[in-house]
Amino acid sequence: MAKPTGIEKSDLLLAAKQSLVEKGIEKFTLKAVAEQAGVTQGTIYYHFKTKEQIILEIVQDICENSWNEILTTDQQMIQSALLSAKSRYENDAFYHKLFFTLIVFGFTNPTIRQHIGQILAAENEHLYNVLDKLWDTSPIDGVSMETWSIFFNALIDGLAIQVMMRDDFDVDVFYQQLEKILQTLHRLGK
Amino acid sequence: MAKPTGIEKSDLLLAAKQSLVEKGIEKFTLKAVAEQAGVTQGTIYYHFKTKEQIILEIVQDICENSWNEILTTDQQMIQSALLSAKSRYENDAFYHKLFFTLIVFGFTNPTIRQHIGQILAAENEHLYNVLDKLWDTSPIDGVSMETWSIFFNALIDGLAIQVMMRDDFDVDVFYQQLEKILQTLHRLGK
Amino acid sequence: MAKPTGIEKSDLLLAAKQSLVEKGIEKFTLKAVAEQAGVTQGTIYYHFKTKEQIILEIVQDICENSWNEILTTDQQMIQSALLSAKSRYENDAFYHKLFFTLIVFGFTNPTIRQHIGQILAAENEHLYNVLDKLWDTSPIDGVSMETWSIFFNALIDGLAIQVMMRDDFDVDVFYQQLEKILQTLHRLGK
Amino acid sequence: MAKPTGIEKSDLLLAAKQSLVEKGIEKFTLKAVAEQAGVTQGTIYYHFKTKEQIILEIVQDICENSWNEILTTDQQMIQSALLSAKSRYENDAFYHKLFFTLIVFGFTNPTIRQHIGQILAAENEHLYNVLDKLWDTSPIDGVSMETWSIFFNALIDGLAIQVMMRDDFDVDVFYQQLEKILQTLHRLGK
DNA sequence: CATGAATGAGACTTCATTCAT
DNA sequence: AATGAATGAAGTCTCATTCAT
Known part of the structure; x- marks a missing residue:
């Protein structure tokens, strides 16, 4: 366990965008983002400090x-x-x-x-x-x-x-x- | 406990609208609506079947x-x-x-x-x-x-x-x- | 409002039995009993002190x-x-x-x-x-x-x-x- | 917070069985199961999707x-x-x-x-x-x-x-x- | 007698977040 | 770098019960 996946921030951001648009604002959860990206929730937290940070980075x-x-x-x-x-x-x-x-x-x-x-x-x-x-x-x-x-x-x-x-x-x-x-x-x- | 409040559905809807606009979509909780309306959460559920129903009735x-x-x-x-x-x-x-x-x-x-x-x-x-x-x-x-x-x-x-x-x-x-x-x-x- | 319905305890007990058997132990609620009997929850409380009392009277x-x-x-x-x-x-x-x-x-x-x-x-x-x-x-x-x-x-x-x-x-x-x-x-x- | 407990599904199932038998069908709550197992309610939900699933797995x-x-x-x-x-x-x-x-x-x-x-x-x-x-x-x-x-x-x-x-x-x-x-x-x- | 509005405690469930590995 | 188990706070919702009318 714990193998480098070659996942980059941009991949996670893309997954987050898709999740946000497809599932909607109410079901925009880190679990959903993780699943969309094919990683675990922990991985999200390795790349982003908080959920708000993800949204912020999407905007940026x-x-x-x-x-x-x-x-x-x-x-x-x-x-x-x-x-x-x-x-x-x-x-x-x-x-x-x-x-x-x-x-x-x-x-x-x-x-x-x-x-x-x-x-x-x-x-x-x-x-x-x-x-x-x-x-x-x-x-x-x-x-x-x-x-x-x-x-x-x-x-x-x-x-x-x-x-x-x-x-x-x-x-x-x-x-x-x-x-x-x-x-x-x-x-x-x- | 359990005294009539004279509150009507339209009052609850107004409180819900205010709550939705002021607190934002993420903090749009039934607790917030209840507080805004000055009733308990149970009262909200006496008038609306679900949270989604509230949003629907706001739109209507x-x-x-x-x-x-x-x-x-x-x-x-x-x-x-x-x-x-x-x-x-x-x-x-x-x-x-x-x-x-x-x-x-x-x-x-x-x-x-x-x-x-x-x-x-x-x-x-x-x-x-x-x-x-x-x-x-x-x-x-x-x-x-x-x-x-x-x-x-x-x-x-x-x-x-x-x-x-x-x-x-x-x-x-x-x-x-x-x-x-x-x-x-x-x-x-x- | 508040009209005599001619409802008797035995009617409520029958409704309670039906509710218990048909809906099952988990959904055996006073609301369900009231609906089954065609009365309101308040009426149940006029005839029975508590929910437990209903069950007890069913047994009796x-x-x-x-x-x-x-x-x-x-x-x-x-x-x-x-x-x-x-x-x-x-x-x-x-x-x-x-x-x-x-x-x-x-x-x-x-x-x-x-x-x-x-x-x-x-x-x-x-x-x-x-x-x-x-x-x-x-x-x-x-x-x-x-x-x-x-x-x-x-x-x-x-x-x-x-x-x-x-x-x-x-x-x-x-x-x-x-x-x-x-x-x-x-x-x-x- | 969030330390491994070494608890396995079978332990949770045992706790659920005990809870069900000792507290009875009416007080068979996830809180009771969690307490019996010495974990939090969240942990229960990490292992079982719903309460019904627990009962099902007990039967199985x-x-x-x-x-x-x-x-x-x-x-x-x-x-x-x-x-x-x-x-x-x-x-x-x-x-x-x-x-x-x-x-x-x-x-x-x-x-x-x-x-x-x-x-x-x-x-x-x-x-x-x-x-x-x-x-x-x-x-x-x-x-x-x-x-x-x-x-x-x-x-x-x-x-x-x-x-x-x-x-x-x-x-x-x-x-x-x-x-x-x-x-x-x-x-x-x- | 009977109602219906209201309540508050507590149920189930979700979720952002943490942490040992 | 990544995971997965775990948490606890908070959310939605249910329900026995109360009470003014």
């Missing part, structure tokens, strides 16, 4: 890696940025479920809340860059590019909710019409 | 009462609809915290998820009515009024996240500029 | 009524006495289940145990009378009629266990052969 | 071990088989109390009931072997050896009830006369 991990990966599909037009979001809605709600779950943790945990705030700021900034390349200038006088970036970021998150919670939500139709809105805004800017 | 209650109250501020312009949302962000994040928490519960509980879906649909419909009164016709060809209502509802929820999670979010500035966007859209429709 | 009731009813099929031959037992096995295990359950209660409750002892003694005596009429004298020298009555009473209870616990027990075959044993004993006595 | 354990031990006093005459039963009645009612308690559990638990059925069948078979060695042939024509084995097994269980529930039961006298019955039967067979 997203902050540094996952979310950036998704967003660093750079040089994209706003359309494709939103479209990539669309594909995410359809293919797997994994990241959005994880994200919202962490948001709820953040309600009562300042450290988590701050990290989420940073993630949101980073997303806003990413969208700012995309918009900056797409539009010469803001389509509407008096509306800053920062506002537009927040605007679209909020839209993405709000749509995720609709997609996840409503069975009858028609993503395709919505996105077709959303593109028309973007085109109109683009034309306005000229 | 919102479905039937609270949310409607907020939304049935009819006759409003879209601006004031959004502004009322704004005031909610600032004054109390209570309802949004509750709402997002329930959404996360819904991830792993189909019944809750369906109810949330209904609430969203009702909100969409409410915004549809508001927009219908505000605009003679859709500001942009090929974009249905349904799509606009979803668009703004998603925006409201997404903004709530930004407001709740980011300390440095300037709600006032955002809303000033949001009004400009709405005015421009309004003008487009004519 | 059997002591005075039910069991006697069964046994007071007097003037019977030993065969038919055993056969009546047989029919009981087949038609309903109700009384035997109740009886064995009370025996187990008796293991840790002296009062119950004494009552059960009295019931057994009464049964023994009943069988004694039956045998006395059937046989002029004991079939075997040195074996008293008292012993024979205990012998057959024990046999009846032991068989009940076999019947209740074994799916593949063939009651008919056993009883056919049991009659042969009784006939042989009868012949021996002459 | 008896099925495989204890009862066999008692019965595998092979080569015995029927007299000594019954006499060994007699000594058990007197010295400790432990096994019979345990057995009857489990029977009552079996009334509402099919799995337990089946196991008890198997135990009874094994006992019957054991007695069959004993009788087979004792008697050349069945003492009475038309009464199979299987029937005789069931006959005596039922007698043993039924007598256990009399012994346990009646203070004034004279085991010695009964057994003296029972031997006479057996001798007579033996003579009949020749």
